[in-house]
Amino acid sequence: MPMRSLLVTLALSLLLAPPLSAQEPYGEALRHFETHVRPLLVGHCLGCHGPTRVEGGLRLDSAAAIAAGGDSGVLLVPGRADESLLIEAVERHGDLAMPPERPLESDEIAALRRWVDDGAAWPEGSDGRGADLTAEHWAFLPIANEPTPIDAGPSDALRPLDRFLDDARRPLGLPVVGPADRTALLRRLTYDLTGLPPERSDVAAFERDERPDAYERQVDRLLASAKFGEQWGRHWLDVARYADNKGYVFFEQQKYPWAWAYRDWVVQALDRDLPYDRFLLEQLAADRLTDDPDPARLAALGFLTVGGHFINNTHDIVDDRIDAVTRGLTGLTLACCRCHDHKYDPLTQADYYALYGIFASSYEPLVPPSLDRPGDPTSPTEYEQELQRRQEDLESFVAGKVAGLAESGRRRVDEYLLAVHERRHHPAAEEFMLIADPNDINPAMITRYEAYLREKTDERHPVWGPWHRFADRNEAAAEGEPLDPNDAERSGWSPGIVAALTRDEPTSVAALAAAYGRLFRAIDDRRRGAAADDATTANESSPEETSNDDLLSGLSDTELGLLEAELFGSGVPAVVPAQLDWGFLSLFPDRATQGEYDKRLKAVEAQLGSPEAPVRAMALLDRPEPVDSAIFLRGNPNRPGEIVPRSVPIPGAAERIPVANGSGRLELALGLIDPSHPLTDRVWVNRVWMHLFGDPLVSTPGDFGLRSDPPVQRRLLDHLTVRLRDGDRSTKRLIRELVSSAAYRRSSESSAAGEGIDPENRFWWRQNRKRLSFEAMRDTLLALGGRLSDRRGGPAEPGLEPFGNRRTIYAFVDRLDFAPLMARFDVPDPSATAVERTETTVPPQALFWLNHPEVLQLASETSAMARRELNASPPTDAEFDERRIEALAERIWQRQPSESERSACREFLKRERSGEPPTDEAATEAVWERLTHALLMSNGTIFVD
Structure with missing residues (x-):
């Protein structure tokens, strides 16, 4: 049939x-x-x-x-x-x-x-119905320029976005709450834009400012603050799975010496309001851009390289980068396709491995590019000369070992064929990591031949077809039916190759393997002779070379080309890339080689980390020869399937975007920021909204696929996405529009009518109350205690135990031993991209704030700061308690205490004094420190209304 x-x-x-x-x-x-x-x-x-x-x-x-x-x-x-x-x-x-x-x-x-x-x-x-569902899915539809609803009645709508919300609420009869008071509003705005509490002087100035644009002036002031990039950079670093080390690794430095350069680039890019499309473009392909000669932009590539190294597992490293790009930037869970097609979304394994080829065609250089402008290459410094010497020593060692392995792959084909045949009966894992004898055939080369031959199993293959047919029918030690040279024509084999293989009429797998070995050694000798420019003349030929000539004499030029391609062509086992990473170590499992490599690598790393070394970019560069990836069957790299060309999948598009040249990272970046891409800008708008309003418009900010719930405010999401694009993709302009809305400026106080109709606040009839993140809470304690430094950037420093004096964004993040304190307060583990933080309330959180010595010390420092401010205009004894309570409230909450709060403070003091005021100053201050600690731990501090 x-x-x-x-x-x-x-x-x-x-x-x-x-x-x-x-x-x-x-x-x-x-x-x-x-x-x-x-x-x-x-x-x-x-x-x-x-x-x-x-x-x-x-x-x-x-x-x-x-x-x-x-x-x-x-x-x-x-x-x-x-x-x-x-x-x-x-x-x-x-x-x-x-x-x-x-x-x-x-x-x-x-x-x-x-x-x-x-x-x-x-x-x-x-x-x-997959195609139909894809075509109908809201997130895959083109972004619509939704018309702004007409104001149909009394409304506090200040911006078009308010009209969208009013229009959605009106059929429900859903009332809204009034605006927040100025003090609460400025505190909210200051925390959202800078991650720190407002200065009391700023609150007082805002309360006195009667100009109609008083609030807008505060927005502009805070957007221009240098603290803006630190706050919003912290949000982005969650997506970038930022950490200062690699996690578990072998044979390489565990710490990232320059991860902080990427962190600082993020902060500075957000401070200067780098357009969001350019912000992404530089993080994915800064090395491929030619419009800016400043090498400082290369630090942006840390987005790809700052992830974990997963015990040097290249496939896991690539998977992590695919997940960071697809889930982190477009809200698609493409990493689910590593082993199979996506269960729900229109994403396939082919899509995954199309991107896999892009990242597999990129590498992290041993010596990353300097972020300084290049000096005179003709006059290298002593440091540069020593670095070059050490680098050349390592590269020479690697090149020599790889050349020897490649020669083994060409000269010992017979032994590798038999080893592959033997693996039919014994799992490869039994021998792969053995400590090999220098004279043994290489376990990694066995695996390369095994994978390659698995791709060439068609019995009609002109070179390997005879091997597969014979090996399938005979065992290595058994006599079997010999190959018939007359089978060549009907089997699609090359007659000359079959004749050369059957000269000795092999009747066992071992004999046929020996025939292949002789034939390929002859081809290798022939290639060597040509490369040597015929240094050995025909009269000086050795008996073996004469024998080679005899063996090859019956082959046509086409057949000689076929055989040469199996030794020297792209992707064949004996063509081994010289990689200065785990790719090299995986080729040589013997301890002697790995020890020599480790010694030379550490010498280079030591020079890179010396005091006179420049700051370098954690760059990802294109390999000289990019490669397309095979689909790994069930995710197993030892079971390659169909080859997938490097390309960029776009949701809803009929075809992937092809890669023209290089790795494809530039095409990937351009595809993601193209206006036709339905997800990239929507995802960013949704996250900006989430950080300002507490909840996202799309309830699953990391998954915009078919299983995501359609946003209740879908028209508003598209309207804001169009506004982002019309505003040159300015994140600050988008934030300004959002925080200037009536929806943002509303009180967080609830109402019975609102709770009865919309208890989840999906229609934004009030503002959400937000709990401070761990970073904001720690930074707040440092600021209120007068300890917080304004110093920005630079290498990471210990910042948890003890707290130190710098903002938390500059604290060392240990991926290998993630700080339990961070985990306790829902800081995401940097092992994977995190697009949204969970929020838990557990006893260890309260116990930390109540009992940790660092917190108690900061409470003492805050109390002393309030006392010093009070001493500037000392009150009378009779009003001392009242004035000091006010001073503490103004310092901690940036407002006067309410009458109920005053009463609670009086009761606290009374209880702590046990009816009798302390007689010595130390005891007096201890009582005030305990009150200060209580106020610092109150909801008025920990939550933003």
């Missing part, structure tokens, strides 16, 4: 599956499908029978698509695998051979058999 006819079979019968037996519940069949069958279809079939390419008129990506059929008959009979041509095809009986490139593994065929025998179960919901 022609294959095109064969392919349709599945279509006509997949939905006709008989009921499953009681012994195999439907849920178990679906688990088998999701675990074993779907990854197999994704890895081997959907490249030709999926949404982007449909051969034979057949798609295999949904039950409905399969049922629709293709160009021929039925592929399977549900419940009867032995009668199904699908099984006949994958078992490669007769003329049926699918997949065409290479046969499936026996366990994969068994999984398909079980699936068919159990009724070919397919999950409900996988009904071919």
Whole structure:
């Protein structure tokens, strides 16, 4: 049966599956499908029978698509695998051979058999409506320029966004609360924009300012403050999974010497209001931009490189970068596609590995570029000369070892073929990390040959076809049916190559491997001779070389080219990249090599960290030869499937954006910031709203996929996104618009009418009360105690125990041993991108604020500051307590205490004094320090109204 006819079979019968037996519940069949069958279809079939390419008129990506059929008959009979041509095809009986490139593994065929025998179960919901759902999903639709609703009655609407909210509330009859008082409003605004409490003088000035634009002046002042970048930079560093070290690593420095340079770039970029599209562009591809010669922009690439190193696992490092870009910037959980197509969203493994190739084609240089402008290259300093010497020593060592390994891959092909054949019976893990003898064949090279030969399993391959046919039929130690040279023509093999391999009529796998070894050594000798410019003349040829000439004499130029390509072509086992990272160490598991590498690497790192060393960018650069990635079947890099060209997936687009040159990071960045991208700007607007209003417009800020709830205020989200774009993607302009709205300026006080209609405040009839983050609370304590330094930037410093005197954003973040104090207060672990913080209330939080010596000391310092301010105009004894209570409230809350608060303070003092005022000054101050501590820990301090 022609294959095109064969392919349709599945279509006509997949939905006709008989009921499953009681012994195999439907849920178990679906688990088998999701675990074993779907990854197999994704890895081997959907490249030709999926949404982007449909051969034979057949798609295999949904039950409905399969049922629709293709160009021929039925592929399977549900419940009867032995009668199904699908099984006949994958078992490669007769003329049926699918997949065409290479046969499936026996366990994969068994999984398909079980699936068919159990009724070919397919999950409900996988009904071919994926494209329709994608087209209809709100987040994948183009951003709409929504018309501003007409003001239909009395309203406090100050901005168009207020009209959108009014328009949504009106049908509900939902009343709004009034505006916050000026003191509460300035405190809210100051914390939201700077992360610190307002100065009392600023509050007093604002309360006295009767100009109509008094509030707008405060907004402009705070947006221009140098503290703005520190506050909003902290928000961004959560997304960037910022930390000052790599986590668990082998054979490399654990600390990031220059992570702080990226942190400072973020702070400065936000301070100067770098447009959001440029903000992203530089973080993804600053090295590819030619419009700015300043090397300082290279620090932006820390967004990609500041993540963990995951015990040097390259695949996990790339996965982390894919997640940071897709979930962090576009709200898509593409990392779910590492092992299988996304269960819910229109994202495939091919999309994931299209991006994988982009990041695999980039590398972190051993010596990152300096952030200083380059000096005179003809007059290097003594430091630069020593660094170059150490770097060359390491590079020379690596190049020599890699060259030796590549030679082993060319000269010992027979031994590697036998080792791969032996692995059919023994797992590769048994030998991969052995401490190899210098004369042993290399375990990593065995793995390279194994993966490569798995890609070349088609028995019609002109070079490897004879090996696969013979090896499949014979064992290494057994006599078997010899290869017939006459098979070459009908098998698609090259006649000259087959003749060379069968000169000695090999009858065992070992004999055939030896024939391959001789043939490839002859090819290697021939290439060496050409490279040596015929230094050895024909008259001086050795007997072995003469033998080589005899062996190769029957080969055509085309056949010689085919053999050379298997030794020297792109992607073959013997072409080994010289990588100065874990890629090198994984090639050499012997301790001697790793020890020599470690010694040389540490010498370079020591020079890079010397006092005279310049600050460097944690850059990611393009490899000289970019590579496309294979799909890893079930996420296993040792089981490569179809090759996916480097490209950029765009939700809702018919095709991915192709990569023109280089790694593709520039195309990725340009694709994300293109106005046609439906997600990037929406996601940013949603997060800016979340930081100012407490809750996001889209309730899942890290997931805008099909499982996300549509925002109640969808028209408002699109309106604000258009406003962001019309405003040159200025984040400060967007913030100014949001905080100038009536919605932002409302009181956080509740009302019975509002709670009865909208208890979750989805229509923003009041402002949300927000709890200070750990960073804001710590910085507040330092500021109120008079200890907070204005020094900005520079290397990270210890800032937790003890607190020190700098803002928390400058504290050292330890990914390897994440501070329990940070975790206790919901600071996200930097092991992954964090787009939203959880908020917990647990006893250890209160116990820390109540009992920690650092907090008690800051309470003492705050009390002393208030006392010094009071001494500037000392009160009489009779009014001392009242004035000091006022001074504390003004310092801590930036306002006068209410009468109930005054009364509570009086009662506190009375209780602490036990009816008798202390007689000595130390005892007196201890009472006031305890009151100060109580006020610092009150809701009036910890929460922003």
